[in-house]
Amino acid sequence: MAFNAKIKAEILKTLIDVTSPLVSEVKLNIKKEGVSLRAVDPAHVALVDLHIGKEAFEEYRADETELGIDIDKLSGILKLSSSNDIVSLEYDEKDNRLIVKIGNLTRKMALIDTTGMPDPKMPTLDLPGKVVLKASEITKGIKASEAVSDHLALIVTEDSFEVFAEGDTDIVNLKISKDDLIEHSTDGKYKSLFSIDYLSNMVKPVKSDEVVTINVGNDNPTRLEFDIADSKGHVTYLLAPRIEAE
């Protein structure tokens, strides 16, 4: 049950930013090929799946094991690091602690019992409307929508990708034509409604010039994906749709 790894602080910070909007505790699955986690928020509206390949680590030696992490604690200790600091992680089996070292600073962090923690399945979904775009664009659409409603529609058509929100008096619309998308593929028009709060949390950890892939169906969940750790890691969010009240 050995786990002994070194990684840049900024990659661990991304793990925290991606996970903390949904859950406060998470089970890290440690495997020979890297670290992964999958968690569902308490309301069962959103799922996060994150993988960091062992190539993203400076050093990596691991048997297969699970570590129950308190996200707030890990976040607190990482706030004392700079982005380029190397963080050493070591599993102390005797005391069931994670030993986190940043330079000459050591935090021995009690681990959480993973016995009761769920192992969510990633559902198979048919989401035929797919677009790839810069994170800053979808972020702008989400922020503008917040001002008029608590939900918005993601729409993929044969010509464009649209974010659309309608309030009592005002309308927000972000329309990106096919040619301005990095990728675009669909066999028709697909549209689903989503909670703006959840979407807003999901795009927050993505840097504005990074690239996200969005898959949309009809009244179906959306899948939002992006790479992390110089493409040596990957995040997938699934977000359940809201049902159109009409």
Add this chain to the structure above:
Amino acid sequence: MAFNAKIKAEILKTLIDVTSPLVSEVKLNIKKEGVSLRAVDPAHVALVDLHIGKEAFEEYRADETELGIDIDKLSGILKLSSSNDIVSLEYDEKDNRLIVKIGNLTRKMALIDTTGMPDPKMPTLDLPGKVVLKASEITKGIKASEAVSDHLALIVTEDSFEVFAEGDTDIVNLKISKDDLIEHSTDGKYKSLFSIDYLSNMVKPVKSDEVVTINVGNDNPTRLEFDIADSKGHVTYLLAPRIEAE
């Protein structure tokens, strides 16, 4: 009743910064030669008059009309723009909405009924003490005064311009001699008292190295003016005096 214009985001932001401390809704007067507004705060202590000439716009096509604007809404959508973004404004007469476009983002904003909204007159005032100075100087005097009182005196003498505030135990005084003023003209000593809160809000939107003109009489309102939009627009504030309790 057409109105179709394009303008740099930062000029619209200035309009909002100048107006929002006094009112939350405002009537924009659209004319062939530009856009203007005039509003009085609910307590009838301060008046703002703002003009943006059509030369300040990238594009400008307008019939004469009035648009009732919710300042918070316009401010919200502009927060998603950068200073140099071009904002397109279009009046949608059918739905009585203002269509605000920033890049591929569209906000259709319901307009407010202007029927009940006032058309304040700009009073004619004899304010013989006039000084022109850098905004940072008057700002410093106002901020220092806040610590000792809720009102201050603006004083123009034949030698200087002074900001003076007196509390129970402490005194604040900013004195700028004639030679350090950009302009100075008076035929004697003029002094009036003003609310520090109001003055503080009025100078907030002015950049610190910009130039403001201040006119002072005896127990009379003060007029505070500055250019905006590369001198293609202008703001005039009038602030009623407080009566010296003695």
Add this chain to the structure above:
Amino acid sequence: MAFNAKIKAEILKTLIDVTSPLVSEVKLNIKKEGVSLRAVDPAHVALVDLHIGKEAFEEYRADETELGIDIDKLSGILKLSSSNDIVSLEYDEKDNRLIVKIGNLTRKMALIDTTGMPDPKMPTLDLPGKVVLKASEITKGIKASEAVSDHLALIVTEDSFEVFAEGDTDIVNLKISKDDLIEHSTDGKYKSLFSIDYLSNMVKPVKSDEVVTINVGNDNPTRLEFDIADSKGHVTYLLAPRIEAE
């Protein structure tokens, strides 16, 4: 009873940052050779002793006197200055005010009656464990400890300096070996416990690349010292130990 001095704003700001965590009013002792203060916090846990030599002033003319200063007031007026502004301080004996001038701005600040204000003695202490290190290192240790406890141990051994904090489940440890310390001298192992809140306030005013000297005994106060004003001034903190509950 003359006092007439000019000094860089940033040095006065340091005086405020160093003193304000412990007291809100302070007695400045004005002497021919400079300005000093010594104060104890209301709970009698910490003492601050500060000296600014007259060489740190741009101009300095002083008879021996005492000035009772309201720290908040002085802080307020200094917020309107830039670090390199020269602040003029003048004692106005007639009105018992301190006249603070920054450029053309004047604040006449009522002084506090120093009659009742204490003159704390600096106790003689035998603290044989001494280390000199960069402020950023001790700051990191204190911040990390905050997450797990409200107190920490400072430990000087023959090999190292350690900050150690233990909570219910987690442990924080900062260990700097002898060779990584700027200076180190001890005749054995010395360890005392301290309140993290107090320590945190004490290191806050020190810039991260500056150097602090820490003296530790066994269950004895710690002495934390650093230079200010380009080594023309000096600050000494004494902090009483917490008794280990065991």
